[in-house]
Amino acid sequence: MNYKILRYDCVESTNTLAKALAKEGACEGTVIIANKQTMGRGRLGKSFFSPSETGLYMSIILRPSLPPEKAVEITSLAAVALLRTVKKLSDGDFKIKWVNDIYKNGKKVCGILTESSITASGLEYAVLGIGVNLFAPQGGFPDEIKNIADSVFECTFNKAKKEEFTTLLLDEISLLYNDIGKNRYVDEYRENSYITGKKIFVLKGDEKIPARACEILDDYSLSVTLESGEKAVLSSGDISIRV
Numbered sequence: 293m294n295y296k297i298l299r300y301d302c303v304e305s306t307n308t309l310a311k312a313l314a315k316e317g318a319c320e321g322t323v324i325i326a327n328k329q330t331m332g333r334g335r336l337g338k339s340f341f342s343p344s345e346t347g348l349y350m351s352i353i354l355r356p357s358l359p360p361e362k363a364v365e366i367t368s369l370a371a372v373a374l375l376r377t378v379k380k381l382s383d384g385d386f387k388i389k390w391v392n393d394i395y396k397n398g399k400k401v402c403g404i405l406t407e408s409s410i411t412a413s414g415l416e417y418a419v420l421g422i423g424v425n426l427f428a429p430q431g432g433f434p435d436e437i438k439n440i441a442d443s444v445f446e447c448t449f450n451k452a453k454k455e456e457f458t459t460l461l462l463d464e465i466s467l468l469y470n471d472i473g474k475n476r477y478v479d480e481y482r483e484n485s486y487i488t489g490k491k492i493f494v495l496k497g498d499e500k501i502p503a504r505a506c507e508i509l510d511d512y513s514l515s516v517t518l519e520s521g522e523k524a525v526l527s528s529g530d531i532s533i534r535v
């Protein structure tokens with residue numbers, strides 16, 4: 293993929309900006325990177341903590357020839373690309389927490405938010421948004437997330453390391469993107485799954501349903517066994533780990 297990188301100091305959300313640019317016709321490979329976000333967004337209406345410098349906040353405009361039901365592969369390829377990158381550049385037990393997070397030693401270090409525009413003729417564009425806690429923020433993580441969030445690196449902000457991480461991640465994404473739609477990285481995703489075999493809660497609105505995660509299926513859905521013994525397949529939604 294040929295990247296065209298646009299850098300900003302402060303934006304509300306790189307995904308919001310990328311969607312506006314995609315609507316105006318920005319080409320595939322346009323990358324928005326911000327030093328800081330004032331309204332960084334996560335899945336399910338959650339916010340994404342995006343302080344200055346210590347994180348990577350990036351959105352990539354993609355225009356894949358992919359049936360809309362396979363759009364989940366964009367998130368999955370990004371998870372595998374992130375996993376490869378963190379493993380190459382840092383130490384720790386890095387895993388993919390279905391469906392869109394990277395964990396280090398049981399705490400979240402990266403999140404992925406893919407937003408797609410689907411029209412009658414199919415997938416028009418997708419914005420792949422990636423947020424990475426690279427370095428520990430000054431003053432630490434806010435109280436609400438300090439027990440569940442961590443950073444990829446132990447050290448404080450280092451510009452060269454951030455650049456190296458960004459370049460390698462973009463390379464890994466480009467490599468995997470060549471094979472999108474061909475189911476080539478589902479095994480790598482599966483082998484590095486954090487939740488397989490774990491006791492989890494399936495979160496449905498305010499409801500927390502106890503279950504056990506069984507396996508990631510070929511279409512990246514998750515098969516679970518509920519406490520009643522009943523089996524279910526989750527294609528999206530959220531889960532939390534039971535401790």
Ligand code: BTN
Pocket residue numbers: 304305306307308329331332333334335336338340348349350351392402403404405421422423424
């Ligand atoms: C999640 O944790 O559910 C996903 C978090 C995704 C955060 C990234 S940061 C860059 C891009 N812009 C956003 O507003 N969100 C994504």
